[in-house]
Amino acid sequence: MAEPDFPEAEFEKRLERAQGAMRADGLDALFFTTEAELRYFTGFRTLFWQSPTRPWFLVVPATGKPIAVIPQIGAHLMASTWLEDIRTFSAPHPTDDGVSLLADCLSAYGKVGMPIGRESALRMPLRDFRELTARLAHTEFADASDLMMRLRMVKSGREIALLREICGIGSAGFANAASLFHEGQSLKEVFRTFRIELLRQGADDVPYLVGGAGQGGYGDVISPPTDQKLEAGDVLMLDTGATKNGYFCDFDRNFAIGGASDEVRAAHEKLVRAVEAAAAAARPGSTCSDLFSAMTTVLGQQDGDVGRLGHGLGMQLTEMPSITSFDTTELRENMVLTLEPSIGLGNGKMMVHEENIVVRDGAPEFLSTPAFREIPVI
């Protein structure tokens, strides 16, 4: 039997906060189709979401515990969570992948919130969603994206403990860089070696690992590895989202292979100083745009192609809010953020640096072991 990642009290607290927000917004229920939201309220954690075949539904009423409306294949695992009302359908089904069961469940509510705004997706066939709303002619569907952001962006002590653990694992992996990476090694081998290192250090999984290498910088920050071999003068960047118990770290490190040019050293120092400036500004009551300003002041340039200089972190590699010029979300104690300044170096090259912090009443706590201003040389 699966072991819950949290005691029931954690889920009771999440539900209590959600139901308070629902009352404030006049919502009778929340409706979800996506992994993070189902897991947030139930603890239901499985890699089975990799299969697009079956939809999964969760209804969170304004009073009472959440109701799972899920494929039969998930009944055994869902029974290990704190939920009591688990309704299952046979899936795949020739004609009705849960729509009737879901419509029955939702028909009890007049106004239903679901995330349809920024960063949301509809993880069920649009055809089925249209059928559902047609059957629920008297139900109003409202956007609950902001409500969910407000709930999820502030982490509990238990969530922060898990985030601290996986960030520690990431830091321990990067600390071994000098023994893992070397000139002449292909990027594919670099990635493979680092994945194995993170698993050895205690990560459950490494769902995200991207990076690049090049003379004096790299071209982007989202690419898979190639057969390109590390050469003297390269800057190697690895950005990792490893997980443990379903929580992510998300930070990167830069390494100079053989040695670094003055330009690369200056860029690295500027990136680290931008993080320091953002951390100094990260207090309850300041805003995401304040952190953005703190970083761009140090960088002397805007964010370029990446579009932001950090974001929320937790059950997903990236969560709301975004550290942009226009995101005025106010920081609150126990928000977990990435600070991720990037800098264009001309000639199509760039560098990026990233740390993970918890907003505290005072100086933030670094979850990742902060990098030095001096770029490490391998």
Next chain:
Amino acid sequence: MAEPDFPEAEFEKRLERAQGAMRADGLDALFFTTEAELRYFTGFRTLFWQSPTRPWFLVVPATGKPIAVIPQIGAHLMASTWLEDIRTFSAPHPTDDGVSLLADCLSAYGKVGMPIGRESALRMPLRDFRELTARLAHTEFADASDLMMRLRMVKSGREIALLREICGIGSAGFANAASLFHEGQSLKEVFRTFRIELLRQGADDVPYLVGGAGQGGYGDVISPPTDQKLEAGDVLMLDTGATKNGYFCDFDRNFAIGGASDEVRAAHEKLVRAVEAAAAAARPGSTCSDLFSAMTTVLGQQDGDVGRLGHGLGMQLTEMPSITSFDTTELRENMVLTLEPSIGLGNGKMMVHEENIVVRDGAPEFLSTPAFREIPVI
């Protein structure tokens, strides 16, 4: 610069087949928001889809090459693909995450197909999709789910070569089971050890690894590992979806720890014989439901909680079609399928077995090294 997984000829062929199907269905363009579909037509491969922040769009016109409408952060990587028309927007954006740019692009077409049926999702905010369709009052959106299934379910020679490689890696990993797993080992340690083994054998990543262990069977087939320790009499099952170059294997193996009861031995033999029966029935012209019948005849029972006895395999862990009683999809040469019989053992326990095959004109090719009827003992 990223190295394409395929030469341009592969994408030209995919486009040619798609455009033929679009003409037959009277579609002026196809529109996609999801990873597999974007990658199918472009070769754009990145783990950055882990971040839910930014939507990504692809438009495939009835004539001419696909058009990417994507966040600026992806421009550099998309430029390494065969696409020429790459339109980018700044993201996240305060008010317009690509909707205007996408509406401009789609306004050229009268009838646009998109997958809205079985197994599909809408990976963009529903609010933005509604805005898009409101702006395109003269554009008809039609369901292209079946069209996409017909295209993707038959694999090219190059795709089959990649699938053969990753299935070989999975088989090599399982072949070392006796040296990897042992009595007293926790399931968490079993999973960690097997992930590392698959990476060592050459996998790029192990996005899917589930399993279970128990006396005489296990409770479900989608659970993450626990601290439970392997004991004599346990049946250990591991089901892995490892990837290389973006293609998945998906098969499992059962191991008896210490020894197996007669019941477990009989169940394992029955599962392997069910695979053999399905493989014997797997010929061009037979249907998914024929394979289902071949397996249930051997098993002496229906599929139970899982809902099907196999599925398509390729760029995703599970693809259409499904091996069910009601899926009458006709098998065609070069379809890649998993054969995945499962059996209830009473007392809430079950066992499952899975192999990966290519449908050939004659006997199918096994991509996974087939298991013996006798359950292996560790």
